[in-house]
Amino acid sequence: MKKLKQDRALLVGLNFNNETNTEYYLNELEKLAEAVGIKTVDKIIQNAKSISPKFYIGSGKVLEIKHMIDILDISVVIFDDPLSPAQLNNLEKTLDVQVIDRSFLILSIFAERARSKASVLEVSLAQKLYMLPRLTGITNALSRQGGGTYNAKGPGETKLELDRRRILNDISKIKTELEKIRAEKATAKKQRLKNKIPIVALVGYTNVGKSSLMNSLSRILDYKDEDVFEEDMLFATLETKTRRLQKNNQPPFILIDTVGFVSKLPHELIASFESTLSDVLDSDLILHVADGAYFNQAHIDTTKMILQNIGASDIDRILVLTKKEISPYTPHINEDFIFVSNRTNENLDTLIDAIYGHIYKDMRLYLLKIPFNESSLITNLKNNHKILETSYGEDGTNLKVILPIEVAKKYQKYQIKKDQKLIN
Numbered sequence: 330m331k332k333l334k335q336d337r338a339l340l341v342g343l344n345f346n347n348e349t350n351t352e353y354y355l356n357e358l359e360k361l362a363e364a365v366g367i368k369t370v371d372k373i374i375q376n377a378k379s380i381s382p383k384f385y386i387g388s389g390k391v392l393e394i395k396h397m398i399d400i401l402d403i404s405v406v407i408f409d410d411p412l413s414p415a416q417l418n419n420l421e422k423t424l425d426v427q428v429i430d431r432s433f434l435i436l437s438i439f440a441e442r443a444r445s446k447a448s449v450l451e452v453s454l455a456q457k458l459y460m461l462p463r464l465t466g467i468t469n470a471l472s473r474q475g476g477g478t479y480n481a482k483g484p485g486e487t488k489l490e491l492d493r494r495r496i497l498n499d500i501s502k503i504k505t506e507l508e509k510i511r512a513e514k515a516t517a518k519k520q521r522l523k524n525k526i527p528i529v530a531l532v533g534y535t536n537v538g539k540s541s542l543m544n545s546l547s548r549i550l551d552y553k554d555e556d557v558f559e560e561d562m563l564f565a566t567l568e569t570k571t572r573r574l575q576k577n578n579q580p581p582f583i584l585i586d587t588v589g590f591v592s593k594l595p596h597e598l599i600a601s602f603e604s605t606l607s608d609v610l611d612s613d614l615i616l617h618v619a620d621g622a623y624f625n626q627a628h629i630d631t632t633k634m635i636l637q638n639i640g641a642s643d644i645d646r647i648l649v650l651t652k653k654e655i656s657p658y659t660p661h662i663n664e665d666f667i668f669v670s671n672r673t674n675e676n677l678d679t680l681i682d683a684i685y686g687h688i689y690k691d692m693r694l695y696l697l698k699i700p701f702n703e704s705s706l707i708t709n710l711k712n713n714h715k716i717l718e719t720s721y722g723e724d725g726t727n728l729k730v731i732l733p734i735e736v737a738k739k740y741q742k743y744q745i746k747k748d749q750k751l752i753n
């Protein structure tokens with residue numbers, strides 16, 4: 330996929346049936362463009378009742394854009410919604426500059442940021458899936474800028490067919506490689522699940538403070554390791570990061586930092602970012618993080634919608650707002666939330682208590698004495714539950730173990746002390 334260079338952009342949004350969010354989406358599109366070094370020169374919104382199959386926008390608007398391209402020295406036109414291959418092709422031919430859409434932009438950002446082998450492969454797969462149906466338009470753009478090996482009239486059928494086959498071939502190679510990496514990861518994950526340590530996933534819109542929350546929670550829970558990367562930019566995190574955290578005298582939990590969401594996330598990316606999304610699906614609790622200082626209900630709704638789309642809406646969820654120390658007021662939201670600061674640590678204790686309240690709500694701490702002649706029970710407990718301490722007495726093995734109340738009934742006759750609630 331072609332890399333975007335320093336460009337001057339015109340952003341185009343369609344205000345469909347008087348949808349009021351178009352301006353907000355275009356501002357976000359400007360930030361996305363900025364993330365790959367594209368400067369936005371102007372934005373235009375067209376009010377429309379229907380979408381033109383030929384140009385997406387009306388043909389009058391296309392002429393207006395052509396005029397603006399000349400006057401403002403525009404080198405790229407960015408549409409906020411996905412363009413069909415035909416629309417892309419027609420627009421590029423008529424406007425004679427590069428035309429891209431939001432999906433292309435997001436894929437470019439991910440391509441620039443991807444570091445680990447798995448995410449490089451995942452992004453490359455998403456790009457190729459995106460490119461495949463749009464081959465003519467994209468290759469036209471390449472030939473015009475002299476960046477490709479095609480002649481100025483555009484590729485002929487045979488060349489196109491060859492490109493298609495090459496991309497299909499690449500796609501299948503990448504999929505095979507990803508399968509291998511996923512199999513390795515699955516083994517590590519199985520181990521994690523087997524240990525039965527509850528998993529808490531940080532999920533939310535991009536740049537709201539998820540990684541910062543992982544760092545601040547790690548600090549107050551005395552986790553000794555380097556901070557994860559946090560930065561004021563879109564998609565700072567592309568890799569899932571995992572940490573085992575534990576409050577004093579309490580059982581541990583696994584905290585997972587994930588890639589941020591954005592409006593109109595390209596479906597090619599959702600499909601390929603399976604590993605991040607499946608980590609969320611395996612979690613026992615979702616910390617849905619949102620920005621409290623620049624509060625935006627649309628970010629919360631987008632995140633909820635994506636969670637629903639991936640089948641995670643049944644998982645317990647706590648809404649956490651960040652940046653309390655710089656927020657001018659407390660946002661009005663029609664659900665409960667915890668308002669924290671990753672700078673001053675305000676309310677992080679409340680959040681940790683809430684986390685424990687959720688993940689261990691049906692769990693108790695038990696002290697069991699298992700007679701030596703029933704060692705198969707110990708194997709069973711070890712394989713399926715969290716054992717905190719083991720010691721050997723004269724007549725059996727003493728275990729301090731965390732069990733769901735239901736399971737504990739099976740072990741009632743071995744219990745040597747009244748069970749303890751994990752959370753007070």
Ligand SMILES: Nc1nc2c(ncn2[C@@H]2O[C@H](COP(=O)(O)OP(=O)(O)OP(=O)(O)O)[C@@H](O)[C@H]2O)c(=O)[nH]1
Pocket residue numbers: 533534535536537538539540541542558559560561562563564565566567588589590651652653654655669670671672
């Ligand atoms: N003042 C203030 N800034 C914060 C707080 N939490 C996060 N930030 C800042 O917000 C910016 C984004 O933080 P990140 O933790 O990188 O956000 P993220 O949600 O992980 O973002 P992505 O990985 O890009 O999805 C950084 O500049 C942080 O320093 C907070 O409580 N107070």
Ligand SMILES: [Mg+2]
Pocket residue numbers: 539540541558559565566587
């Ligand atoms: Mg992050």
